[in-house]
Amino acid sequence: MKKSNKLYAYLMSSPAMLVLTVLSIFPLLFVIYYSFTDYYYLSSGKPAFIALENYTDLFADQYFRQALWNTVKFTVLAVFFEVLVGLGMAVLINSVKHHQKLLRTVTLLPDLLPPVTVALMWQIMFSNNYGLFNNILGLFGLDPVNWLQDVGTAFYCILVIDIWQYAPFVFLLLYAALQSVPQDQYEAAAIDGANAWQRFTRITLPSISKNIIMVVLLRVIDTFRLFDKVNILTKGGPANSTATITQYIYQYVVKRNQIGYGSAATVIMTVIVLILACGYIRENFRKNSAQKG
Amino acid sequence: MKESTGSKAAKGVTLAILLIWTLFPIYWMFSLAIRKGDELTGALSFLPHSFSMEHFIDLFENKGFGTALVNSLQVTCISLAISLVFGLCCAYILARARFQFKMKGPELFWVLLIRVLPPIAFALPLYIMFSNAGMLSTKVPIILAHCLINVPFIIWFMITFFENLPVSVEESAAVDGATESQLFGRIVLPQVLPGIAAVGILSFMTSWNEYLYGVIFVQSPSNFTIPLTLATLNSEQELAQWGNIAAGGIVSLIPIAIFVMIAQNFLIAGLSNGAVKE
Amino acid sequence: MFKRSLALLLSGLMLTGAMAGCGGSKPSEQDTGAAGSDSAQSTTDPIKLTIAARGGTHVDVINSVLPAFESENNCKVEVLGLEADDLKQKVALDSKNAKGAYDLCMIDDPVMPEFCDTGVLLDLTAEGYKEDADFVKASLDIGKYPYAEGDVYALPFAGNVTLLFYNQDVLDSVGAKAPDNWTDVLNIAKQVNGKDGKVGYVIRGQQGNPIVGDYMPILWAYGGDIFDKDWNVTVDSAEAKAALQMYMDLLANGANYEKNDIVSAVSDGKAAMSLGWPSWYISGGAATASYARIPGKVDASSTDQPSGVIGNWMMGVTANTQNKDLAIKLLEYLTSAETQKSAADVGAVPTRTSVFQDTELSAKYPFYATLLDATENSRVRPRTPLWSQIEEAYGIELSNAIAGQKDIDTALADAKAQIEKIVK
Numbered sequence: 001m002k003k004s005n006k007l008y009a010y011l012m013s014s015p016a017m018l019v020l021t022v023l024s025i026f027p028l029l030f031v032i033y034y035s036f037t038d039y040y041y042l043s044s045g046k047p048a049f050i051a052l053e054n055y056t057d058l059f060a061d062q063y064f065r066q067a068l069w070n071t072v073k074f075t076v077l078a079v080f081f082e083v084l085v086g087l088g089m090a091v092l093i094n095s096v097k098h099h100q101k102l103l104r105t106v107t108l109l110p111d112l113l114p115p116v117t118v119a120l121m122w123q124i125m126f127s128n129n130y131g132l133f134n135n136i137l138g139l140f141g142l143d144p145v146n147w148l149q150d151v152g153t154a155f156y157c158i159l160v161i162d163i164w165q166y167a168p169f170v171f172l173l174l175y176a177a178l179q180s181v182p183q184d185q186y187e188a189a190a191i192d193g194a195n196a197w198q199r200f201t202r203i204t205l206p207s208i209s210k211n212i213i214m215v216v217l218l219r220v221i222d223t224f225r226l227f228d229k230v231n232i233l234t235k236g237g238p239a240n241s242t243a244t245i246t247q248y249i250y251q252y253v254v255k256r257n258q259i260g261y262g263s264a265a266t267v268i269m270t271v272i273v274l275i276l277a278c279g280y281i282r283e284n285f286r287k288n289s290a291q292k293g
Numbered sequence: 294m295k296e297s298t299g300s301k302a303a304k305g306v307t308l309a310i311l312l313i314w315t316l317f318p319i320y321w322m323f324s325l326a327i328r329k330g331d332e333l334t335g336a337l338s339f340l341p342h343s344f345s346m347e348h349f350i351d352l353f354e355n356k357g358f359g360t361a362l363v364n365s366l367q368v369t370c371i372s373l374a375i376s377l378v379f380g381l382c383c384a385y386i387l388a389r390a391r392f393q394f395k396m397k398g399p400e401l402f403w404v405l406l407i408r409v410l411p412p413i414a415f416a417l418p419l420y421i422m423f424s425n426a427g428m429l430s431t432k433v434p435i436i437l438a439h440c441l442i443n444v445p446f447i448i449w450f451m452i453t454f455f456e457n458l459p460v461s462v463e464e465s466a467a468v469d470g471a472t473e474s475q476l477f478g479r480i481v482l483p484q485v486l487p488g489i490a491a492v493g494i495l496s497f498m499t500s501w502n503e504y505l506y507g508v509i510f511v512q513s514p515s516n517f518t519i520p521l522t523l524a525t526l527n528s529e530q531e532l533a534q535w536g537n538i539a540a541g542g543i544v545s546l547i548p549i550a551i552f553v554m555i556a557q558n559f560l561i562a563g564l565s566n567g568a569v570k571e
Numbered sequence: 572m573f574k575r576s577l578a579l580l581l582s583g584l585m586l587t588g589a590m591a592g593c594g595g596s597k598p599s600e601q602d603t604g605a606a607g608s609d610s611a612q613s614t615t616d617p618i619k620l621t622i623a624a625r626g627g628t629h630v631d632v633i634n635s636v637l638p639a640f641e642s643e644n645n646c647k648v649e650v651l652g653l654e655a656d657d658l659k660q661k662v663a664l665d666s667k668n669a670k671g672a673y674d675l676c677m678i679d680d681p682v683m684p685e686f687c688d689t690g691v692l693l694d695l696t697a698e699g700y701k702e703d704a705d706f707v708k709a710s711l712d713i714g715k716y717p718y719a720e721g722d723v724y725a726l727p728f729a730g731n732v733t734l735l736f737y738n739q740d741v742l743d744s745v746g747a748k749a750p751d752n753w754t755d756v757l758n759i760a761k762q763v764n765g766k767d768g769k770v771g772y773v774i775r776g777q778q779g780n781p782i783v784g785d786y787m788p789i790l791w792a793y794g795g796d797i798f799d800k801d802w803n804v805t806v807d808s809a810e811a812k813a814a815l816q817m818y819m820d821l822l823a824n825g826a827n828y829e830k831n832d833i834v835s836a837v838s839d840g841k842a843a844m845s846l847g848w849p850s851w852y853i854s855g856g857a858a859t860a861s862y863a864r865i866p867g868k869v870d871a872s873s874t875d876q877p878s879g880v881i882g883n884w885m886m887g888v889t890a891n892t893q894n895k896d897l898a899i900k901l902l903e904y905l906t907s908a909e910t911q912k913s914a915a916d917v918g919a920v921p922t923r924t925s926v927f928q929d930t931e932l933s934a935k936y937p938f939y940a941t942l943l944d945a946t947e948n949s950r951v952r953p954r955t956p957l958w959s960q961i962e963e964a965y966g967i968e969l970s971n972a973i974a975g976q977k978d979i980d981t982a983l984a985d986a987k988a989q990i991e992k993i994v995k
Contacts, residue, residue, distance in 0.1 A: 008473045009392035016383035016444050017400055019375075023441045024407050027418035041417075042663055042689035063967065092307060103308075104560070105553055107315050108494070112549045113322075114502045116523050117542030120533065121322045129832035129841070130336040132321070149776060149827050151974045164318065169495060173450065176491035176560060180457055180484070196300070210453045218408075218450070225411055228504075232527070237778020239974040240967050249413050254660045255959050259417065266414035273409045335839045355631075374584040420664060429672070508657045509664070512672050513621070513649055524654050525626030529780065532851045533831050 031263045039260035047260060054264035064265065067236075067243040068272075070155070074244065075223045078162045082219055083212065085163060086170025091204065093171070094178045104175070111168040115228040122161045123148070123233055151238050158229050158242055166222075170215050177211035178204070217277055224273050245269045325539035333535045348540035356537070358544060360515060361522040366548060368432055368518060369500040372439035376496060379440075380447030381489065385477060387448065388455035408445035412438075416509045429512050438506035443496040454488035455481065490559035494552070501549050519545045618646040618894055620901060623662050623676040625884060626652030628850070628918040629729060635917045636910045640901060648901065655679060662889070666691040671891035674898040675905075678725055678885045680713045685956035687716035687724045692887040696722035698899060703923075705908065707946050710883050710922045718954040725887030726906040727922035730942060732879045732949045733788060736837050736852055736860045737844040741769060749861065752868035753792055753817055756844060760824040763843040770842035772825035773833045774818065778970040781830070783962050785846055786969055787952070788865045788878040790814040797953050797961070797990070804990045806965065807983035813869075815972060815979050822973055834859070848882065849942060854918065856936045864945045881949035883922065957993055964989035 035054055039047035058064050093103050110118070125132045126147040134144040147157050185203050194202065205212075227246040230236060236243035245265065253262035325333065329343040352358040386392045387401055416438075423434040462484075463476050471480070482489070504520040511521060523541045527533055624630050630652035637648050651673070653661060662676045666689070678686055686692050696702075700723055702711070710727035712719035735756075737749060745762040747755075760771030775785040790796065795810030805811065825843075828836060834851045836842035838859035852860050867878040886905060888898045904910060911921045912932060920942070921927050927943040952958060968986035971977040977985065 005392065005473065006394055009386045009394050010396075012382040012477075013386040013400060016379035016448065017403070019379060019437070019440055020403065020407050020444060023419070023437060024410065024415070026422055027415040028406075028410070030418035030421075031414055042666065042685070042691065044690065063964075088307075089311060092304065092311070095304070096308065101557060104557060105550065107311065108553055109319050109546070109550070110315060111495075112498050112501075112546055112553065113319075113542055114520050114523055114545050115504070116520065116527060117322065117538060117545070118318075120527060120535075120538050121318050121325075121542070123829070124325070124337070124535065125318065125321065127829070127832050128826065129828055129836050132337075132339075146827060148829070151976060164314070168315070172491050172494060176487040177454070177457070179487040179560065180454070207457075210457065214450060214453045218446070221409055225413070227413070235777055235779040235781070236967070237782075237970040237974075238776075239971045239976040240778065241974075243967075246411060246413055249411070251960075251963055253414055253417065254656055255963075257660070257663050262414060266411055269411055270406075270409055274406065277405060277409060335835050370584040377584075417664070424668060508653070509661070512651070514651055515649075524657075525630075525652050528625070528627060528654055529830070530625065530655060530848070530850065531627045532834060 031266055034260050035263035035267045037260045039258075039263070041257035041259050050260075054261050055268070057261070058264055058268065063240060063243065064245075064248055066240050067245050067248040070240075070242060071224060071226065071244045071246075074155070074159060074162075074226060075220055077159055078166070078223050078226075079216055079219045081159075081163045082167045082170050083216055085167035086215070087174055087212070089167065089171040090174040090178055091200065094175060104172075108168045108172060110165045111172070113165075115165075116232065118161065118165055119229045119232040122157075126157055126233075148233050149238050151241050154234050154238055154242050158226075158233065161229055161233075162223070162226065166219065170219065173215050173218075174208060174211060177208040181207040220276055221273055224269065322539045322542050325535050326543050328536065330536055348534075348536035349544065352537060352540055352544060356526070356541075357514060357517060357522060358519075358541070361517045361519045362544070362548070364432070364516060365501060365518040365520075368435050368439065369497060372436045372443065372500055373493065373497055375436075376440050376443035376447055377489070377493060380444045380492075381451060381482070382477075383444075384448040384451035385455055385481065388452045389460070391460075404445045404448050407441065408449060412442070412505045416506055419506070420509050423510065429510060430516075432516060434510040435503075435507055435516075435518070438510065439500045439503060442499060442503065442506075446499070447492050447496060450492050451485065451488055454485045458484055486559045490556045493559075494556050497552050497556075498549060501545070617641075618644075618897055620646055620648045620674045620894055620898060621672060622648065622650045622886075622901075623658060623665075623673040624650050624652050625655055625658050625677050625679075629677065629884065632729075632914045632917050632919040633905060636905065636914050640904050644897060644900070646897060662686070662691060666889065666891060668891060670893055671889045673889050674892040674894050675886060675888055675902055677728060678887060680881065680883045680885060681952050681958045681962075683713055683716065683725065683885060684718070684954050684958070686887075688956045690890055692724040693890045693892065693895065693899075694722050694724060695726075695888065695899065695902075698895065700899065700903075705923045705925050706906075707922055707924055707927070707943065709881055709946050709949055709951075713881070713883055713951060714885050714887070718951070725885035726902060727883045728886040728906055729884040730920040730922045730927075730946060731848055731850065731882045731884065732942065732945045733784065733846050733865060733882070734849055734862045734879065734941065734945055735844060735865045736834075736847050736862050738837050738840045738842065739861045740840050741843040749863045750844075750866055751863075752866050752870050752873065753789060754870040756866060757817065757820055757824065759843060760821055764824040768841075770826045770836060771844070772821040773828050773836060773842045773845040774822050774825065774973070775830060775833060775845070775847070776822065776827040776970065776973050777829060779966040780962055781966075782969045782973070783966045784880055784882075786815070786818050787880055788846060789818055791878045791950055792865075792867050792876050793817070793869055794876060797965070802955075802994065804987050804994070806990060807980070807987045811983060812979055815969070815983065819973055819979070827973070849938060850918075850920065853938050855916075856938075858938055862938065862941055864941065864948060867948070877948040877950050879945045879949040881946060881951055955994070960993050961990050964993060 034047065036049060036051055037047040038050050089107055093100060093107065096103060128134055128144050128146040133147065137144060145153060147153050181204060186199060189199050189203055225246050226244045227250065230242050230244055230247050234242045236247050249262050249265045252258040252265065324341045326348055327344055328341045329345040330347060332343050387397065419438060423429055428434050458481065463480055466476055466480050502520055504524065507518050507521050511517060523545065526538050526541060622633060624633060630650050633650050641648055658677065659682055662673065665672050702723060706727055710730060714723050714725040714727060715721050716724050741763055742748065742759065745759060747759045750756045750759060756772060763769050764771030775781045790811055793810040793814040795805065795808050795814055797806055799805050830851060833845045833847060837845050846865060852858050852862065865878045867876040886902055888895065888902055892898045908923050908925050911919055911923055911926045912929060915932055915936065926932065927939045933939045965986050968982045968989065972979055972982035
């Protein structure tokens with residue numbers, strides 16, 4: 001079995017690897033290479049090699065630093081609350097005895113909607129003309145708030161929308177993970193007199209901790225790309241308080257065809273996310289090789 | 294494990310809050326979609342005062358939603374089927390310690406790296422690639438791009454599901470003379486069905502709502518997908534047509550909600566398999 | 572059993588995809604089938620032209636006039652409607668291919684310098700195109716490169732210029748008439764604001780393109796500009812500071828809304844005045860608010876400056892089209908007086924004097940006269956390929972100012988530094 005084992009492993013993993021490699025090797029080299037040039041897509045001349053100039057310019061650009069900081073801050077807050085809410089939803093719905101199937105479908109809905117539609121629906125609710133939220137404030141005699149255009153609130157509005165939309169994502173993956181937690185452990189714990197909180201911290205959390213780490217990682221990767229909502233609702237404003245890295249890259253790559261500069265920003269963004277992800281990878285590698293013997 | 298009335302009530306209240314939080318914006322979308330056009334300017338009432346299907350009809354008659362639905366289904370289903378088959382096979386190999394080969398470490402890293410790459414910058418080199426290959430007039434580039442997004446996602450998430458499975462089951466089956474493919478197909482896959490259902494749903498969703506690659510690769514209105522069609526309903530240059538936008542959201546939601554309801558049945562299937570509880 | 576259910580799921584997916592494919596190809600087969608059977612007999616395949624257009628009304632307008640052209644020239648025209656940023660990117664990307672996928676494209680007017688400079692567009696004059704004096708001069712000038720002087724690269728497809736929109740009832744309630752200078756605008760705003768929950772003046776202060784487009788008319792009315800004649804950055808001139816102060820005074824006596832809210836607020840009398848693009852307020856012949864040319868004076872005694880922002884949508888032929896002659900013919904057809912007249916009901920806004928002044932149409936669409944007058948008295952945003960970059964930086968700093976993050980002097984000095992860095 002040992003010999004066929006290796007062949008089998010290659011056979012099973014190669015289709016995916018082939019697709020991924022064929023599709024990404026050129027783009028990857030392209031982005032890395034041109035990040036060292038002043039490539040302007042529409043220019044008729046050849047892009048000139050400018051070494052690290054794009055990178056130094058980027059770090060010197062206060063708008064980029066602002067976008068970077070906004071993105072990091074947003075990611076930390078959004079992922080924290082999404083996992084918290086998502087985990088709560090998963091445990092709650094998993095414990096409900098009736099209509100579980102219906103509840104699952106319904107709670108997933110925000111995640112299924114197209115991002116454009118989501119952003120626009122919230123825009124109507126946040127509107128400071130006839131928006132719903134301001135109407136509610138008005139009922140309590142409070143002054144209207146210019147939710148999406150006030151420096152104090154715009155960032156948090158986007159955050160709320162993001163949590164609304166992606167907590168269900170966390171919910172689904174953790175809910176699926178909960179299904180494989182063996183029931184007999186709970187029964188044993190109940191006999192030992194453990195209360196609900198103890199059962200949660202001693203059995204549920206340890207059993208799905210790997211899945212939680214994975215969900216955090218996936219959310220970090222995706223949240224770092226925050227763009228749609230910002231582009232539709234605030235365009236990075238007010239006072240650049242909602243500008244994100246992807247929006248910054250969008251300005252250069254999509255709107256201005258400055259491929260060189262945009263590529264450099266992309267490389268920086270990718271490296272940051274990789275560093276964040278590294279902890280997980282190392283863990284995985286260690287475990288994989290530990291089991292080797 | 295009997296629940297006290299107190300905790301039952303607390304649970305009920307939490308559930309109610311959760312449902313309101315989740316569903317209110319969706320109610321809002323629905324209520325805008327079914328209002329007559331002239332009710333959509335100025336102050337919007339909480340409850341609709343009129344009922345009309347005019348926005349839905351307009352979408353299908355004038356905005357090409359019919360074609361877009363068909364295209365979206367095609368692209369999403371084909372790319373999801375490919376991604377699931379490739380992704381599951383690969384994830385299993387990467388998750389199991391008994392498969393040891395030189396490329397394993399690099400493969401793991403490679404998959405992660407691709408998941409991390411931001412589409413916004415990689416769309417351009419991919420465009421150049423597909424353009425040189427003369428494939429831009431077909432749907433192949435979009436399908437492949439969706440695979441590029443979903444395969445790493447599936448691999449990554451399924452690795453944890455495979456790892457959570459005790460190897461003892463496979464070992465005892467192997468002693469009984471089961472081949473590797475029998476192990477994978479008959480023993481392992483059934484036990485991770487909840488995971489498969491979950492990543493299936495999320496991959497379907499990603500693919501269904503994907504915009505960035507779609508808009509760069511599309512060359513003809515006959516290849517438009519739903520998100521591309523939705524995007525043209527909103528622009529800085531024209532006033533938003535709330536009715537159409539909301540109705541578009543509903544139309545876009547229906548196929549994916551149906552898929553979720555079907556795939557849901559697998560979410561708990563793993564439990565009924567007694568083998569897990571060893 | 573589980574394997575089977577999984578297999579079932581997968582084959583179900585494949586099947587759905589395949590069925591969707593069949594369903595999808597059927598209508599297109601019918602489309603080409605009809606044309607295809609003709610061509611099979613006549614052996615001349617109909618030429619296929621593709622127009623990259625901005626999604627929305629423009630696509631409806633083009634589609635409404637295509638059938639006549641298609642049957643006359645034995646060709647098939649496909650219109651790809653895209654969001655504005657995507658449109659620009661796609662046209663730019665395709666311009667580097669030897670064989671262009673698009674034969675005609677629409678261009679937002681600030682993009683013209685970049686696309687002409689980099690050879691995206693075909694030089695129409697070099698192809699024998701003769702200038703048509705019927706186009707409003709301000710519009711035709713945008714299509715020339717260098718601006719107003721060089722060869723024609725694109726023709727004005729849709730007219731557009733910002734106007735002052737106001738609510739007549741609200742103005743009546745304070746005994747005011749439509750203002751023609753900014754001091755009056757501010758005075759009216761002061762009188763209206765806060766009375767019965769009303770809003771005086773609404774700015775469109777979203778960072779980026781909105782705030783820049785909303786502030787520039789005031790900057791111009793004050794005699795300021797972004798560059799002087801020698802391309803020195805003048806965003807921090809005394810005039811510019813006074814204009815920004817006025818802009819912020821208006822905000823203090825009003826509100827900051829996003830465009831959809833602006834239109835509904837002014838239309839139903841919640842707000843008194845705002846600037847805006849006509850297409851937001853006017854559909855068909857009916858306008859939901861009163862409108863006038865944007866005030867070009869600081870106060871009653873100052874000189875009148877052209878102050879409306881012109882924002883025409885242009886249409887050109889791509890340099891890498893495979894059907895040059897037919898594409899030019901289609902461009903002339905789509906911008907002809909006949910087309911503009913017949914498509915007026917679908918929402919086309921003219922760019923030709925003869926259509927603006929057509930008695931039948933101007934009776935039906937009373938805003939034509941104001942629009943023509945405003946277009947003739949409009950200004951263009953600086954003609955530089957770097958405009959989108961400048962607009963972004965400028966927008967951030969203006970947003971900093973109105974959000975109170977920076978005072979006027981700092982914000983404008985920072986804007987100057989940023990813009991100088993861009994044009995260096």
